[in-house]
Amino acid sequence: MNYPRECWYVAATIDEVGDNLVARRILGTPVLLYRLADGSVAALEDRCAHRPYPLSAGYRDGDRVVCGYHGCTYDPDGSCVLIPSQDNPPPGARVRAFPVHVSEPFVWVWMGTPGSARLRPPPATPELTSGDGWSSTGERRDVAAGFLLLHEHYLDLTNVFEMHAEMVPPGIEALPPLEEVEISEVSVSYARELPEAPLAPWEAAVSGLDSSEAFSRRETGTFVTPGLHRQTYTISGGDSPVFELVRLHGFTPQTPGSTRVFLQLAWRGTAVATDAGQRLTEVFHVMADRDSRVIETMQRCLDEDEPSRRYVNVKADRAAVRARRIVQSMIEEERGL
Numbered sequence: 001m002n003y004p005r006e007c008w009y010v011a012a013t014i015d016e017v018g019d020n021l022v023a024r025r026i027l028g029t030p031v032l033l034y035r036l037a038d039g040s041v042a043a044l045e046d047r048c049a050h051r052p053y054p055l056s057a058g059y060r061d062g063d064r065v066v067c068g069y070h071g072c073t074y075d076p077d078g079s080c081v082l083i084p085s086q087d088n089p090p091p092g093a094r095v096r097a098f099p100v101h102v103s104e105p106f107v108w109v110w111m112g113t114p115g116s117a118r119l120r121p122p123p124a125t126p127e128l129t130s131g132d133g134w135s136s137t138g139e140r141r142d143v144a145a146g147f148l149l150l151h152e153h154y155l156d157l158t159n160v161f162e163m164h165a166e167m168v169p170p171g172i173e174a175l176p177p178l179e180e181v182e183i184s185e186v187s188v189s190y191a192r193e194l195p196e197a198p199l200a201p202w203e204a205a206v207s208g209l210d211s212s213e214a215f216s217r218r219e220t221g222t223f224v225t226p227g228l229h230r231q232t233y234t235i236s237g238g239d240s241p242v243f244e245l246v247r248l249h250g251f252t253p254q255t256p257g258s259t260r261v262f263l264q265l266a267w268r269g270t271a272v273a274t275d276a277g278q279r280l281t282e283v284f285h286v287m288a289d290r291d292s293r294v295i296e297t298m299q300r301c302l303d304e305d306e307p308s309r310r311y312v313n314v315k316a317d318r319a320a321v322r323a324r325r326i327v328q329s330m331i332e333e334e335r336g337l
């Protein structure tokens, strides 16, 4: 496997999980999600303990789930409490239940060693939960590529000139080199300052600022965990931020070669346009479409390549290379290497 298991991943957004039974594949495992009467979310392995049949093909009985094949019934903790054809379930009749943490809009799930989840809470996303002037919107999609290709792509934004030229402020010909790359054992982040420049059309449209004035910008990107990437983009006039944008990506491996992506945008500013949410949704949807096509193409190339094929790294890859090493060492630690 090319992903660590001892990590929180986004299983769904909270609006996806209601009275229905939601089937997901997470780290190669079929997972069933559903909302309990008290508002919390249960995550069970989406397989009946009796036969290889998905519980998501069954139905709910209050907080319990009934298998649609022979009627075995499960509590939200995964224990089988009823088998219609006999008096009592046999000992050990249960399915795995996974720890869940809801921090809106994300429903996080822990697929690693049971009991370890409490030691490491999911990463904080204050822009999505604190209020504090922030607004938020998002989308999700499946990408036919390994999750690490997505992390690497978003940790090196020097592709914008080729891929998203309309996003670049007028007059900026190249991104300055990374000024700071902060590395810890488990995360890596970079920052860069852009020289003062007028607003690109998308910036003017969402920020409500005067497009004839020049502004500075600071961009940061962080590999927070294998399950979360965080990018910030701050437009400043003088010394003060006048528009802040945070782009979060929850990357959840479905299989080694496919990833569920949860894109969430948060923004605030001094003169934000009333339709900023709609405009940002459109702009970043188009970007995500292009990004997905390139990343899926890279995955196809990787699948075709000889295992010995190597690629060259350049300076802009520093953060991405570090993220790959962090993931590799997490996987090796889990394997006991």
Ligand code: FES
Pocket (backbone or CB within 6 Å): 048, 049, 050, 051, 052, 053, 067, 068, 069, 070, 071, 072
């Ligand atoms: S397969 Fe589920 S009850 Fe038999």
